[in-house]
Amino acid sequence: MENRKYRQVIGYRLLLAILAFSLVVTLLTTAIHVYIDYRREIRSIEEDFKWIQESYSQAITLSLWLMDREQLQAQLDSIRRIPYIIYVDIKANNELVVKSGKDRSDLTLHREFELTHSHNGKMLQIGVTHITAGLNDVYGAISGRAVLILVSQGIQVFLTSLFILFIFQIVVTRRLNNIAGYLVKLNPLNSNQPLVIKKRLAPPDRADELDQIVLAVNELTNNLKVTFDELTSEIERRRLVEEALRSNEENFRTLQTNVPIGLFKSTPGGQVLTVNLALVDMLGYDSEENLLHTPIIELYADPQDRKRLLDRLDTEVKVSDFEVSLKKKDGTLVPVSFCVVKTVTDHGQVFYHGSVQDISARKQAEETIRKWAHLFENAEWGVGIGSADGRTLEMVNPAFARMHGYTVEELTGRPIVQIIAPEYRQELPPYVRLTHDSGRHTFELGHIRRNGTVFPALVDITAVKDDPGHVLYEAISVQDITERKRAEEALRQSEFSYRTLAQNLPGLVYRIHVQENRHMQFLNHMLPGLTGYEPDELTQGNVCSIDPLIVPEDRDRVASVVKQAMAENRFFEVRYRLRHKDGAVRHVSERGKPIYGVDGQPIYVDGVIFDYTSRKRLEDQLRQAQKMEAIGSLAGGIAHDFNNILAPIIGYTEMILAELPKQSSMHQDLCQVLRAANRAKELVKQILMFSRMGGEQEMLPIELSPLIKESLKLLRASIPTTIEIHQNIAAKTTAALADATQIHQVLINLCTNAAHAMREHGGVLEIGLSEAEFDADTAAGYPELRPGPYLRLTVSDTGHGMDQATIERIFEPYFTTKEAGEGTGFGLAVVHGIVKRHQGTIMVYSEPEKGSTFSAYLPRIDREPETANDSSRTLPQGTERILFVDDEMVLCDLCQKMLSQFGYQVTTVSESVEALETFRKQPDKFDLVITDYTMPKMTGADLAKEILSIRPDMPIILCTGFSEMISEDRAKSIGIREFVMKPLNKKSVAEVVRRCLDEKKHNAAGAQES
Template identity: 45%
Template sequence: MDTKINRHRGQGDFPEKSSMKKFLPSHTHPNRLDSSETGQLKFAQKALSCGENDMESESSGVRRLEIIIFGTLTLFGLYLISLYNYLLMHSIGEAFIVIIAFGIFIVTWNSRKLMDNHYPLFIGLSYLFIAIVEMMHTLTCRGMGIFNRYDADLPAQLWITARYMQSFSLLIAPLFLDRRIRLNLFFGAYASATCLILLSIFLWDVFPSCLIQGVTLTPFRKISEYIICLIFLGSIVFLYQKRKEFETDVYRLLIGSIVLSIAAELAFTFDISEHGFSNLVGHYFTIISFYLIYKAMIETSLQRPYGLLFRKLKKSETSLRSIFKVAPTGIGVARDRLIQEVNEQFCKITGYSRDELVGQTARILYPTDEDYELVGKVKYRQVEEKGIGTVETRFKRKDGAIINVLLSSTPLDPTDLSVGVTFTALDITERKQAEEALRKSEVLMQRIFEASPFGICLIGKDRRIKWYNKTLTRMFGYSSGEVYGANARMLHPNDEEFKRIEEAISSLGSGKKAHDIETSCVRRDGSVFDCHIRYALINPESEESDVLAIAEDVTERKKAEEEKIRLEKELRRAQKMEAIGTLAGGIAHDFNNILAAIIGISELAQMETPEGSLLHTHLGQVLAAGLRARDLVKQILAFSRQNSEQLIPMSIHPVVKEGLKLLRSSLPTTIKINRYIKKGPELILGDPTQIHQILMNLCTNAEHAMREKGGTLDVKLERVDIDEAMAALHQHLQPGPYMRLEVSDTGKGIDPEVKDRIFDPYFTTKESWEGTGLGLAVVQGIVQTHGGAIIVESEVGKGTTFGVYFPIIEGEKEGVQEQEKVERALPTGNERILFIDDEEMLVEVGKGILEQLGYDVTVRTSSLEALELFKAKSGYFDLVITDMSMPNMTGEHLSRELMKIRPGTPIILCTGFSHVISKEKARAIGIRSFAMKPLISKDLAQTVRRVLDEKR
């Protein structure tokens, strides 16, 4: 090794020649190795292929950190295992040691013929016997169940034996830096010594004891541990004296391994228990020590020399290839028709790589045995006779192509043909290769066309189909025989469409390379479909050029586009309705406050005037107008979804009957009403007032449709069961039982052009003074709120039928009673009430109504002022009534603050929107009830009395 292990200080990546030779047996050459040596080189090369990258990565801090982390985790894992089962930890640790020791032996043994320096081989052979003793030590431990008749002294004796062998081996190993091992003598000596020691332990029982009663270390054991440490120190001294013979990192690894071995032995001297902590630490040091010797012997001391060797071989090969590379023809070297070397040009000709050819018989290049044998006879006879042989033959490329080559050969040594020949190969089939490439291209294009999802065809100047793919025949429903040679006219439904195609084709040329057109096509069965076709000239420079047509069936795509347009229209309509609803809700809210003042003051004034007086009558009319305006506001709020009343289980039959009674007096005598009401136990989840509103709106529209000529109004109420087929026709219906309210008239019907718009808000066909355009929009909103659906059927001149479907609920029959309206006197009281609203007029109205009912009322127009008052007199007020929407502090916020001051304070929230806050949330912040604006004395009186009574 040039007297040093792994030292290479030469130029570049290659050692000097004298150093290089020491890696090889004396009778070998880097380019000529016998079969056994080649096998060893392959083994070393395989190790190198993994080792070179590892060595490069280990030089970095990242690799070292990974090793440290992995090692730490491994040791920690052994510690955790020891807590569970110390024997299991011991067995795993010893298994690591045995595996590493055997690994050192295997690699050094297989690389022995490449070593000039036998230091690594001595270490490897020594560790083979150390591994055997270590394995015996592991198997004899108590609890393994193998050597049950022996006590704990047996594994201790084997352990101390292995340590003596390890220390003496490391002490002696430096002697073989400049000596060679006599393998027979070494194996005999080590095997004999190992057998004698094992016999003295197992059979003769003369080996000194190391443990007394399996617990206490004997003097021999303790003294041995110290002797072993001294031997290890001696090996360190020897290594230090020979340090120049080692690479720095190799030297450090060896020193580190020995130091850790010393530390392990010292740890075992403190061992008072075979399961003690010092025992565990000693095993840790031993494992790491073996790992470091592995690093020194395997990854460094062997891989780096192999790296130098193979880089030298690679340099030689590169030089040879560079010589061959300058030749314009394929060149190679063969011996006994085995290919020894080829140049890049030869590889290009044959399609093989150099690695695929070198070492192979020349038979690999020939398509048949006959070609191979013929060249062998003719060429070699010419070489023997003339010194050169030339023959035209065929080669089979790697890709299977057969090529024609001119092959010439000449001997390396004219006096000895067994040395080998050089040969040249000239490819003479360029034209044939071009033809083959063209054929492959045509096959490839054919496959692409056949796999295309588009119908493709070639149309001649006479408009006849000259070529087509299978997709085209499937698209149009023809067989192959029917399409070829047929006129392209048959693919179109009429002459007009085909004329458009002719115009599209005629427009090609003059710089226009392609033309796209959407047209109608016809299948063989006569069905017409939408098709997108692109036309392009095959040869734009020729007036007789064929035309390439690529057709795509776009029927489904056009349907999808139409559906997209329809959905976009529906979305815009929904957005418009939402915007209008938001606007309407805002207007209605502000209008509610105005109505609250009008209705409230009218009620107060009417209370102050005698019944029967003219003023009392006029005030009643004002109040009635205000109530009608209130109902209109409710319609607007219902449309804008800002007045969602609570739905309750109810029977719809009484509501419809009562509505028809009221309706009869308002309809002209020219309109006849027919009732078909099937009374039953069915219940729906609904709001009686809104159901009544639906009936009134539908019947009013029917009356308008029959106003001129009269007619018949049919109102039908019945149970129906919607099946899946019916539900599929109407997206808002689900299969199940429904109550259907059907209102039919014999009026003029609805024009189909406006039928889709009848539910749009503010859309009406009436005069401006006859309607607002909100009726059907409100109806639709209520129906959807009830989880139902509305279906319209109309025929111009015959009439219209509206069918309203309400889903029936089950299990809610008990406790459902029809609500009877009983007129009674307004409840009164004398409790103290704090009334808060930011509207001055509404404060006066509320105060007036409540004082008329006998209550002691304190009012505030500021929520902040009301809060301060309540803080000062928290126990004074029995009830608080507050508006929801107020500046600075909302009614909801105020309620929270009042509850903090006096929990349990009853609060009534005034609002025009019942859905602003849920009942659960309202109860949590102290709100006991809602008072809907505009305030009506009867409703307010009942709400106040109910809340106050609940308090008690």
């Protein structure tokens, strides 16, 4: 219905007719309207013309008479403003006087009237006024109205037509469509519904045309339905019968053909009547015919089997699960299971209907299960089946039970948690969940045996699921991994030992892969310490190597040594230099050995690299010290003889001076002698200071700060004024155990040198004192230093500085950069000796033209310094008896007089043997023995031994100029109380003698008290 063309729709045709008629009517009425409007407008213009003539004629005439053009123009403009007037002009004698607007010849109306004026008694025509009205606006307005009328009437007609169409559609067309649709869909099978249209059905006497059609259609439908129902019932009954027959037959054929069970029909006589394809395939025949032509008896592997079957069928109607072996076409046997039913026809004829099932797969499965069962029973691993929820053991093998100390029966049905060690039980549920989620999970868990012992177990659980994914049960295997754990722990310990050993060795332990460009396959963590680089910084491509760090001059030598070692399969050791990341050169020693593969080719080189830079510096310093020692020994030997020479000179001179009047010329001369001798003594002292073999100086706790200030006062006078002196004492604690005289010497020497370096151009001399601390690592670099607090005494200048070669030699004796006669070459050597004797060290930093800084490090102490002034003390005295032994008589006399002045009783002997005899005769006659060391026949040491053997408590003072043969320690070991160096002066002699005697008394008193 919906696809019908519009032309076939009644409503459409009705709409077209109405529209066409209405259009014609609209056009006619619009034309009439337009004509009437046009006439009205024309009349209006004509009336305007008349009004203009009446209103303006007189005024225009007057203006024209007066030729007042402005007035005329104003009057015409006023006229032109009247609607539709487009042009007005005034002409006199056909000549234009004034005009307003533009004259157009098309679509206009014209009017003119004469202008007459009475002049001199006559009426004169002085001009003509022309007025033009434009009709364009009239036509435009009329056209607009015509369009408006046309459109409004058109819309009115169209809407009216639509409304008529709508009413027609509602009242007629829609119901006709209902009727047509009903008839089209009319089906006698299911037309239970009568035709109903959306309209109140009128009574038959007042039924309209539609009502009559509805009634007729419904009656016709009822008649059709009765007839059709009868026909349909008969047809359906027949169809169902045929369908059932066809279905049964089809099902039977399909079943027989496709069933995987062999089917047959046979006779008791052994003839096969029918077989299906399954049986043909089962027995390996090509076709049913071939099988049907084979006697039954030939199909049995054992013909007796058929006889037994027939025997049973004689007594039983149905035989099931009768298992025999049949022969296939190719002679192989196939195990089958028979199910046979005996039937007897109405005629007494017997048939066997049976099914044959190939049970070879079942047989094989049974065999497989039997093997698995054997494996299950005899497995070494514990195997079991857990419940689906993972809580209960449903089945275990004997190994599982043995592993846990139970029998199989005892474990079956037991909760799994009971074989888990208590401390591990909380881990089980997460493992079970994980297994159920992933299907399988392997983990280690502590299991507990029946006897309570715990063992580590490797557990593997597989969740066996059905198709929807529900867990059916858990397959569990448990392995006791106690032994494996022990082995792993042993391996781990071993690996840890080797690793810590390699990592903690104080050198870079490595393994180099020879065949991969000497890639360092293993490195302990000493690489950054040795080279300053991290491994990745030394990696280029995939190769990590320190070869690029080897100083270029050493590379070939190192490569040659390693290559030679690989060729000869032996250890190698090579020393070379590495360039550290900080730019410094490190001296390293590498020792290694090649490792060979099964093919005899070197694969690796294993080795270790040690940094011996510090050791090398120590070696250099030791070498320097030894050199200084040798020079000192030489100088010390000379000094010894000098001291012996100087001692009597000074001693006797002092004694003579004491006896001579001070005003005498001899006294003055002898003063000169004594002054010169003292200078010589000071020189010897300097030499001995340098050689560290000089006379024992008394080390006292002193404050360096006032010492520095005092020294600077003295220096200021001797240093040119072009040199500024700054002092910078930053140390809070400035006490050191030192000899003030020597430290003063150090300052004098260093400052004198600094001033010398700045004497030409002036500069700044700075003396500083600060605290410093040496830790063990730093102190290790300086053999004379011990870790601890130090005072750093610095002397800096801004002079010409020194180059490296000069720095290396400045502490050597006799080395000087000064002009001949300006320096002795001993200044810095003495400084060096003094500082070392104070168990300190001295460092130099200098650059050419930038000045120099000397830093002397002296051990710092926290004790309060002693401020006693030697000169203020009175020399100690006594009355004890002293035996003085020296092979030089001069010294014997000198000391006798000196000691006598202190009140002592002195016995002098010039030979040691004689002295021993003297002592032996009267051992109690003496309270103290003073002996020289170097004496003929018997040295002072030997004499002391002898004396001590006689009187072990005898205090002995050993006195010597210089000797390598005995040191202070050795002297003390012999039993000698004091050890003093020549030349002796009164002060030192008085003090050491008194100290020995007092100590003896103290010891004696102690012995009595004890």
